[in-house]
Amino acid sequence: MYIYNEVDQRLVDERVVQYRDQTQRFIAGDLSEDEFLALRLMNGLYIQRQAPMLRVAIPYGLMSAEQLRVLAEVSRDFDKGYGHFTTRTNIQFNWPKLEEVPDILERLAKVQLHAIQTSGNCIRNTTTDHFAGIHPSETEDPRPWCELIRQWSTLHPEFAYLPRKFKIAVTGSKEDRAASQVHDVGLHLVRNKAGELGFEVLVGGGLGRTPIIGKKIREFLPAPELLSYLEAILRIYNLKGRRDNKYKARIKILVEATGIEAFTEQVERHWETLKGGELRIPQQEIDRVTAFFADHPYNEDAAADLTLDEKLEADPDFRTWYARNTHPHKQPGYRAVTVSLKPHLGAPGDITALQMEVVADLSERFSFAQIRSTHEQNLVLADVAQADLYEVWQVLNEHNLARANIGLLTDMIVCPGFDFCSLANAHTLNIAEQINQTFEDLDYLHDLGEIRLNMSGCINACGHHHVGHIGILGVDKKGEDWYQITIGGSSREDASLGKVLGRAVAADDVASTLERLLETYVELRVEGERFIDTVRRLGVTPFKEAVYAVAS
């Protein structure tokens, strides 16, 4: 992974001092609420329902064992001993004290972590495929490009006061595990006919109250021009994006209003003045950054191990976990392991300090001391030799991190909802619990197969409900929580927005509605057909009729 040089370190150190000064001036009354608001947001600090919330950046979801240990330490010393992983692959602490945040940042800076631009109207943490660099079908590793974007976007003087937040996702594979089509900019690493590396560029995707799938703005952007092209897009957006209404301020609205052809022309015309200039990334720099993401020193004989098959044979629980929570690796004899942060009863994405330390330990012993966070709110140990899987499973199991549910209904993406978030209209954690209680039977879950369930507690869609195979949106109706269900969404390479199933259901009826929905699926599916594919084949109507038949 990328290791800071002296310059990178200096920036985060100076940033801590700067933020400490800003906090002190605010406490002393020298800085107005409004001014401090913009500053603290650019540093990941929200004022929430219960307390401030601090969001720490995990750049493109990659962290070291040492960093995860410090996150555990921070959660213990400054919070209530746990953290929450988000769909931007960052971690949130829900209970820090405003005046202690500078101390937290200082602690984080010692291990090359920071909270810069984890909120506010600026360029946010870039996300990517959590199997980057290891997936057998990958074209190219996106992480070096994520790091180049990280540096370019960090404290960019021109783009700190954008109309609204700006999110970029990069993929390096035909499969999209980064929801790139619902980002302000989606970048797909590709090779052209001449074999040169470049990006297919999408713009104007997003969720929130106006969900839109991103549109192609450029078929092939030569890779060294990545930053000049991003700068062209950002400059047009900064100048022309709406500022009169925060709900119409994202670039997707600008792209829709301008039309993709006209918008493309504006960007391309401006880019003409930038390309080939200072922003073109020299090969030397590309090589320097790429070298940080070179393959680990894998054991070439890892596949010769015979113990895995024995353990799989002998232990059905291990076998189930192996099938669900481990994934193919390009190196023979290795697997990627998903650490499930979706236990039976517990807030999705939450992790205790002890669990963080357990995962850090495991990564040091078995996965080259690196951990990844996924936008689906789990962790990944990306490089585990097959001979070690049994032990990894045992340790994870002991610490409630091995629920064999990855990709299944209970592997839900869920925002913190009304319990924590001041934007939320409805609770989400109680609904997640209700679903967990109803769908407890693992055999049934496995029979239902791959289902992406995403839930948001308000229209801002932090839980990506529009692109869930099943989406649940909490709404407030006269002081009561109601839930609107959509089906047919996807954030993958076949991205689509879910369609509303019917009228919203009361809080107590969410799980039973899902039961009827899924019973209908089981009746209608053809052999081997996933839920999403059945919905795509038949449309919403048969599901709607079956689900609402009872009540009417």
Next chain:
Amino acid sequence: MPLLVNREIRGVDSYAGPIAFSEYLELDDAAQASIKSIRANGEDSLDQLLLHSSRFDLIALEFPIIRDGRSFSIARELRVAGFGGQIRAVGETSRDKLQFLERCGFDAVELDDEHFRREFLEAYTEISVQYQGAVDQPLPIYRQQETTA
């Protein structure tokens, strides 16, 4: 209201209360020719502003609200187009924007701040690392290293 020019506090100002660029555009040629300073913001046509900019000694760019960052890009575009006069930030400026303003090509800032202290000038040097090229340092970090190497 302190005025900073090239990081120095100026007491007296030669700034003659420029007219809005939109008003300037409505004047006839002769009247336009006598105008040496104007104020503009994100609502004005950037193309027009660039077209006329060589006539001005001073362009004041407005920050109508804290969250409006359009003038950062406008200043950058003016400097890239070769504008050599003063670009002054007015409106919702603040100590914590000083460094970004300078990086984008502003050489002057009006600070409407009752708390103004000389220490505000430290804001210019709080962060010594510049990853991206801008007006003050056109080279991004990887080319800065190239030059020093």
